[in-house]
Every structure is written in structure tokens, then in C-alpha cells.
Amino acid sequence: MNFDKIKAICKKSRTISLYDTDDYQWLGDDFALYPLWEHPEYNKDTIASVLSLDEKKKNEMIYRIGDMPAVINCSDATESDKLCGVFSTNLQCMDRAVIPLMTSKGLRFIETKYITPLIKDNYEFYERTRADGSLYIAVKVGFVVEALIQPCDHIITASLIDELNKIADGASETLTNKMIAENSEN
16 A cells, blocks of 8 residues: 555545544545554544644645444455456546446446555455445455545536447447458458
8 A cells, every 4th residue: 555645645635534443544535545554543633744734734624533434344345245347448537537337336437546555456346335325446455455435426427428428439430440441451
């Protein structure tokens, strides 16, 4: 885990979410959390110091500090974990670089910036469901959860779907023309 990248995420979003579990703390912003293995226990003052926040920036931050919310399961495995389908294409939507994931409830996007703290690249995405039916993504390396990420569902709009359909139609037409050209050469 690249702690400096987690700190950068918190600083950029001006949000510090620091949650306690029985084993260790989790740090992130409103949309992603990362386990702090082998770190000392932080509080509001010590985490602000670690993030090198001056007094003004410290006061501008939004703090969410306490126990891990009950609606988030941060264990390494749950009975309801479902492997997400991953596309080989990432997208740029509404000024955000996103990774599209196919879940049991349709397409979801997570921002690529939330993957950057992960040192290993052999991760897999698993959907988890809260009691209210909403999804969040557990990113695992092997059997270990390395991040919990909230999908950015707000970017899925009718205009995005129209654009994606136009891209698919255009790509299909290009492939058809390419195949016709290749067959005429033979």
C-alpha cells in the first residue's frame, strides 16, 4: 500500500475518513478506504500532522472519525462477495478516469485514482451489498481486501448511455468495413 497516495487522495478531496476496526484503522475519503496495517493508531490531530496540514488546511478538512460504519463489511471475505466483470477499456467521463465494472446490478464505475495506492496490480474487484441494497466494491489482492471503494453511479446518465451506444455502433461499423476490405483482398 502506498501511504503517500492515500494521503494525497485525502488532501485533494479535503476529507479524512479514519475508521477503527478490531484489528486496525482504515483511512480514505468519502469514496475509498484503505487498511492501515502496521501503522500507529491515529486520531484527528495525529492524522492531520501525518498529512502535513497547516492550521488553515486542518480547519478546512472534513473529518469522519470513529468506528467503521456498520453498513461496511471490511473483512477479507463475505458470503455475499461476487466477482465483478472487468472490461479491458477504461473511460474518461465527466472529467474522471473510471474503470467500468459489470456487477449483478448492472454497470458500475470506480475512479482509477482509487486504485493508485495499491502496490500490486494483480487485484480483483468484488461487489458487496449493504443492507439497503446499494453496492460497494472490495478490491482484493489474493484473499486480502486492500481497498473498499464506492462506485460513482452519478456519472451514469442517459447522455452517457447514448454516447456509449454511438461508440459501439461506430466501432461495429468500422469492424464490418475492415472485414469487407480484408475479404475483398482475398
